[in-house]
Structure formats: structure tokens, C-alpha cells
Amino acid sequence: MFLFFPLPALASTLLIACIAIFTLAGIMMRPFKLDEARIALAGAGLLLIAGLINPLDALTTLLQDWNIFFFFLGMMTLSSLVDAAGLFDWLAAQAARLSGGSTRRLFFNVFILGSLISMVLSNDATALILTPIVYTLVTRLRLPALPFLFACTFIADTASFLLPVSNPINIIVLTTFKLDLWTFLRLLSIPSLVVISINMLVFFILYRNKLRGKFDIKLLTTATEAFRYPVYFRYTCGVLLCVVIAYIAASAAQFPLSIVALAGVALLLIGALRWKQATVREVGKHVSWSIFGFIAGMFILVRAVENTHLTALFGQLLLSLSGGNSFGAVMIGTAGASLGTNLINNVPMAVVLTSALQSAQHAAVTTRLGFIAATIFGSDLGPNLTTVGSLATVVWLLILRRRNIEVSGLDYFKVGIIVTPVMLAAGALTIWLLLR
Amino acid sequence: MKVLCCLDGTNIEHISDAVKRMLPANQLTLGLIYVIDSGPHGELERQRERFLRAPSLNPRRNEQMQNAENSVAQDILEEGTRSLPGAERMQRIGRPEREIVNYALEWRADLIVICPRSPVGGSPTLGPKSVGHVARFVLDHAPCPVLLARPITREKPPAPK
Numbered sequence: 218m219f220l221f222f223p224l225p226a227l228a229s230t231l232l233i234a235c236i237a238i239f240t241l242a243g244i245m246m247r248p249f250k251l252d253e254a255r256i257a258l259a260g261a262g263l264l265l266i267a268g269l270i271n272p273l274d275a276l277t278t279l280l281q282d283w284n285i286f287f288f289f290l291g292m293m294t295l296s297s298l299v300d301a302a303g304l305f306d307w308l309a310a311q312a313a314r315l316s317g318g319s320t321r322r323l324f325f326n327v328f329i330l331g332s333l334i335s336m337v338l339s340n341d342a343t344a345l346i347l348t349p350i351v352y353t354l355v356t357r358l359r360l361p362a363l364p365f366l367f368a369c370t371f372i373a374d375t376a377s378f379l380l381p382v383s384n385p386i387n388i389i390v391l392t393t394f395k396l397d398l399w400t401f402l403r404l405l406s407i408p409s410l411v412v413i414s415i416n417m418l419v420f421f422i423l424y425r426n427k428l429r430g431k432f433d434i435k436l437l438t439t440a441t442e443a444f445r446y447p448v449y450f451r452y453t454c455g456v457l458l459c460v461v462i463a464y465i466a467a468s469a470a471q472f473p474l475s476i477v478a479l480a481g482v483a484l485l486l487i488g489a490l491r492w493k494q495a496t497v498r499e500v501g502k503h504v505s506w507s508i509f510g511f512i513a514g515m516f517i518l519v520r521a522v523e524n525t526h527l528t529a530l531f532g533q534l535l536l537s538l539s540g541g542n543s544f545g546a547v548m549i550g551t552a553g554a555s556l557g558t559n560l561i562n563n564v565p566m567a568v569v570l571t572s573a574l575q576s577a578q579h580a581a582v583t584t585r586l587g588f589i590a591a592t593i594f595g596s597d598l599g600p601n602l603t604t605v606g607s608l609a610t611v612v613w614l615l616i617l618r619r620r621n622i623e624v625s626g627l628d629y630f631k632v633g634i635i636v637t638p639v640m641l642a643a644g645a646l647t648i649w650l651l652l653r
Numbered sequence: 654m655k656v657l658c659c660l661d662g663t664n665i666e667h668i669s670d671a672v673k674r675m676l677p678a679n680q681l682t683l684g685l686i687y688v689i690d691s692g693p694h695g696e697l698e699r700q701r702e703r704f705l706r707a708p709s710l711n712p713r714r715n716e717q718m719q720n721a722e723n724s725v726a727q728d729i730l731e732e733g734t735r736s737l738p739g740a741e742r743m744q745r746i747g748r749p750e751r752e753i754v755n756y757a758l759e760w761r762a763d764l765i766v767i768c769p770r771s772p773v774g775g776s777p778t779l780g781p782k783s784v785g786h787v788a789r790f791v792l793d794h795a796p797c798p799v800l801l802a803r804p805i806t807r808e809k810p811p812a813p814k
Contacts, residue, residue, distance in 0.1 A: 253705060341704055348700060349714050352693055356721040359662055361771075362693050370700060505706045562705075600703070629696070 230525040237522050245561050254507035257514025270521040278520040284473045288388045291478025296342040297503035298485040301495045302453035303444030309350045310443050318431040328417050331372035336379040343373035358432040364424040375416045377597045378405040381468045386567045386596045393571045394589045398469040404590040408647040412640040419636045449492040456484045515565045519572050532576030543652045546587030551645040554595025559603045567596040583652045590648050602637040657684045657762040662729045664768040669736035671802035683740035685733040688749040689722045750790035758796045766800045778806040
């Protein structure tokens with residue numbers, strides 16, 4: 218509308234800011250249990266209809282970010298095909314077998330397994346696929362489920378910055394800021410190891426009493442029960458190994474990781490169809506298509522805000538708050554990203570921060586790198602603070618608790634509020650030390 | 654007298670000891686209840702929503718989880734009937750505290766026997782945290798008397814003021 222009847226710059230800025238704020242608030246509060254994708258798309262649609270963003274500009278923004286969309290697609294499909302082969306079940310059974318009947322060693326193995334899965338197949342795979350498998354395993358072994366569920370939930374995020382592919386958030390940030398693999402490993406993998414160790418240590422202290430004793434190893438399923446078709450299982454292991462090597466090579470060569478993920482999907486899909494282990498329809502059911510709408514909506518929204526230079530002002534504000542030095546950059550970046558991810562969601566927060574930090578390009582190299590590393594670190598680890606999604610969910614759970622309704626979601630919150638600030642502080646400090 | 658014994662997989666010994674020591678053996682109708690906690694399913698659904706996925710798990714995985722839960726529940730009730738022969742067995746799914754109270758009402762229980770909390774886990778046997786949320790809810794809402802089968806402890810009670 219305003220494309221034909223242009224508004225004064227101030228009015229258009231105010232309108233865009235209002236729409237962006239309402240959309241973010243909608244994502245945060247989710248009125249009428251509307252899903253985030255619809256809210257983000259409604260916000261983007263409103264901007265387009267009102268002519269507050271040029272449709273061509275919106276289309277260019279989406280096309281420029283093809284790597285992110287395809288990476289999400291590849292990541293979800295790859296995990297579901299690996300799951301169809303029974304690899305996750307087999308790994309969980311092996312973790313239990315290697316623990317030799319010791320509950321504590323099993324707990325430790327679950328942490329290690331979760332870290333490896335997050336590293337290679339992203340945090341989604343650990344949180345959404347490994348968690349129910351571990352739950353089934355510990356139920357069968359008659360062990361307390363809660364510490365193991367918490368371990369999977371937390372390690373999914375704690376180990377999600379070991380490699381660029383460990384979290385789609387990393388891809389969102391790295392699409393704009395091209396970090397070479399060595400810099401990524403130096404600035405993020407070492408802090409990741411630090412926070413993984415802290416996470417394990419705190420959990421072992423918190424659950425020391427529940428993890429006492431031994432379990433009967435005979436209750437475990439046999440290795441062959443874990444997978445349905447051994448040939449496809451071996452084929453999947455081979456393809457996955459190639460994908461991991463290709464991921465590392467592609468990260469080093471700054472080649473789009475989505476292409477590697479989709480190539481892995483193509484190979485696994487051929488195998489799955491050849492040995493009748495999955496159909497395209499079944500694989501499609503495991504893809505959350507609404508995520509694409511959510512990301513697209515967010516990209517358009519942030520692009521419109523970018524055009525008003527508000528994100529640049531936000532970037533400048535962050536820069537001045539940091540005092541222009543690397544310590545301030547890491548601390549402000551970590552605090553901002555981690556709080557933001559708990560207020561809304563880590564995807565929009567990463568998009569907003571990435572856009573804002575483009576205005577900090579002229580800052581000193583260590584300050585700029587500090588901001589980039591802190592954005593990835595805070596957006597990846599931040600969700601562990603509330604884990605139940607966002608502050609809106611926490612508030613709702615607190616209301617339920619006040620009405621004397623037992624809510625186990627609050628247990629997550631209690632653990633998160635103890636362990637996450639410690640991990641954030643230690644990780645941020647490590648990043649800063651590595652920047653020097 | 655209809656006595657409902659609440660099992661959690663770790664307390665069979667405590668419950669059967671309490672029943673055998675404290676209740677007259679004749680004219681007792683025993684019931685054993687084990688509730689599969691639906692809480693973890695809720696956690697998994699919440700987790701999926703956080704990752705912007707539909708809350709329901711894939712059917713194969715859901716079936717696996719339910720099979721494991723049912724098989725463990727059957728084993729626990731089987732062990733229960735070995736300790737307390739002739740007892741009726743009841744398996745339920747839901748929030749344990751609510752299911753116990755509802756079933757006690759439905760079954761017209763005259764007494765509920767419950768442990769204060771799981772004997773494993775190292776929680777205090779005396780003091781404010783010695784009664785877990787399930788036992789506390791049952792004490793608060795039970796439609797009949799409740800026997801809290803607290804294990805014998807050598808811990809000292811608080812000194813008088």
C-alpha cells in the first residue's frame with residue numbers, strides 16, 4: 218500500500234518497529250496457542266501488504282539465505298533416516314553395555330553419546346531422537362528417568378557448538394560472518410569442552426544419590442534387536458562417516474554445509490528405498506515444515522527492520538556497551554544472546570543479533586570476533602536457562618504450581634537456573650581468554 | 654478391610670513388611686497399584702515444541718516407550734503379588750498421586766499404604782523433605798486413612814526447644 222503512497226521515513230520506521238515488536242511479543246506469548254510460524258509469517262505478510270518492504274527485497278533476502286533453509290531440511294531428514302536404521306537405539310544400548318551395570322557410568326556414557334550426536338547431527342537429534350530412546354532404556358533398566366532426561370536435554374545444547382553443524386543457529390550466524398574452521402574451533406570448541414565438563418560435574422553432584430547402585434545388564438536388548446535390517450544399518454554407518462568427514466572438509470573450505478547434508482540425505486534415501494526401510498512420505502513426516510515458514514517470516518521481518526537502520530543502531534548500542542574491547546564484547550554478546558533466546562526463541566534472536574552485528578564490522582578484530590563467538594555461544598547455550606522454551610512458558614508453569622498442580626517442567630527450570638549461569642560465565646571467560 | 658498398596662518399583666519390601674506387621678492377616682483384601690508416570694511424556698512433548706515440532710512423538714517410538722513402561726509395570730506388580738499373595742493388581746497411567754487417590758475412591762479402599770518417598774535416592778528419612786510430593790498429595794486428598802510406611806531409622810528427631 219505504502220509502496221504507491223510513500224510514508225515519511227519516521228512514520229514508516231515507527232510502523233515497521235511496531236509490527237516487529239508485536240510479532241516478537243506474539244512469538245514470546247503465543248496467544249491462542251498459535252504456532253510461531255504463523256505469527257512470524259503474519260508479521261512478514263503485514264509488512265508486505267502494507268508495502269513497508271519491497272517484495273523483491275524480501276524475495277532476495279530469502280534466496281540469499283538458501284543455505285540455511287536447505288541445512289534445516291538436510292539436518293532433519295538426515296536424523297530421521299539415521300533413526301530409521303536403528304543407529305541411535307544401537308548406540309544407546311552400547312552405552313549401557315559399556316557401563317558394565319554401573320548407573321553412574323551409564324549417566325556418563327549418556328553425556329558422551331549426547332555430545333557426539335549433537336556434534337555430528339545437531340542438537341535437534343539429541344533432544345528429539347536420543348531423549349525418548351534413553352527414556353525407554355532407563356525405564357527398562359528400572360533407573361530413575363529424570364536425571365537421564367535432564368542429561369539429554371542439557372547436553373543437546375551444551376555440546377551444540379563443537380562444530381559448525383552442531384546447531385543450525387551456527388549456520389545462521391556463519392552465513393553472514395564467514396569464520397574459518399580453525400577460528401571456530403579455537404573460539405568455540407574449547408569453551409564447549411569446558412561447559413560440557415561443568416555440566417557433567419554439576420549433574421553428577423545434583424543427582425549423586427539417585428545414581429547410586431547397579432542395574433541388571435541382562436535387561437538390555439541384544440545388539441541385533443536395535444536395528445531391523447543389518448545391511449541398511451551398516452550402509453547408514455558408512456554414509457554417516459562420509460558425511461562427518463565431508464562436513465569437516467566443507468567447513469574448512471567454507472563450502473555450503475547444506476549441500477553436504479542433502480547429499481548425505483540422498484545417499485541414505487537411496488539405501489532406505491532400496492532396502493525398503495523408509496518411504497519418501499515417511500521421511501517427509503519427520504520434517505517440521507513450519508520451521509521454514511518461521512525462519513522465512515523472521516528473515517523478512519528483520520530485513521525490514523534493517524532497512525530502517527534500527528538494527529544498526531542496536532549494533533552500535535551493543536558496541537558502546539561493550540566499551541569496544543573484547544572482554545565487553547564477549548560478556549555483552551553472551552548476556553544479550555542468552556537472555557534473548559529465553560525471551561523469544563534462539564532462531565529469531567540469532568537473526569536479530571546477526572543483523573545488528575553487521576554494523577560492528579569496523580570494530581577491532583578481537584571485538585568483532587568476540588561478538589560473533591558470543592552470539593553463537595549465547596544463542597546455543599542460552600536455551601538451557603529455562604529449557605521449557607521461553608519465559609512465557611516458565612511464567613505459565615509457575616501459575617500452575619501456585620494452583621497446587623504438580624508441574625515437572627519447573628524441575629527443568631530449577632536445574633537450568635543453577636547450572637546455566639555457571640556454564641555461561643565459564644564459557645564466556647574461556648572465549649575471552651582464547652581471543653587474547 | 655480393603656487395603657490399597659502403592660508400589661513404585663523400589664518399595665515392595667517396605668510395603669509388604671508394613672502390611673504383614675501392622676495389619677491383621679484375616680479379612681484383608683489387598684490391592685496393589687502401580688502408576689506409569691505420564692510426566693516424562695509431557696516433558697518430551699514440551700521439548701518438541703521448543704524445537705518447533707509437533708508435540709506428538711513418532712508412533713514407532715511412542716510404542717517402544719509404552720512397551721517398556723508396560724513391561725516394567727507388569728514385572729513390578731508380579732513381584733508385588735509374590736510378596737503379598739492373592740492381592741488384586743491394578744496398573745494405571747497418569748500422574749501417580751492423582752491416580753492413587755482416584756483409584757482408592759473407585760475401589761472403595763479402607764486404607765492406603767504408601768511409602769513417604771522412594772527408598773532409593775538418599776533423601777532424608779526424617780524432617781521436612783522426608784515426604785515426597787506423591788505421598789504428600791495422597792495424605793492431603795485420600796478419601797480414607799493412609800498408612801505412611803516410613804522405614805525404621807536411627808536418625809535423631811529434632812531436639813525439644
